[in-house]
Amino acid sequence: MAPTSAQIDLFGYSFALLTFLGGAIGFIKAGSIASIISASVSALLIAYGASLTSREYENAKMIFWVSLLLLGFFAKRYAGSRKVMPAGLMMILSLISVIRYGQRLYL
DSSP states (O other): OOOOTTOOOHHHHHHHHHHHHHHHHHHHHHOOHHHHHHHHHHHHHHHHHHHHHHHOTTOOHHHHHHHHHHHHHHHHHHHHHOOIIIIIHHHHHHHHHHHHHHHHHHO
């Protein structure tokens, strides 16, 4: 059963926050400007997608496609490094997000 339109997408907002924090940590630890910029843009798009799904349950296109892009990016990084942090964690979170929001769009 689909939730009512008044429910906040806590998973989406949490995913956006974790994405931003990962980029911030990458910036602090390695001085990576690319990490903070890409994480900020991704987190803003995910948060926007979460706001859309909070208003309308089936409106998950934005967050689905951003999550799919992140899944591809971090799966490639994980395959090359085999490091759980951050590539493995972000790959798993992105996969969960793709499954979660893909069900809303295609089932």
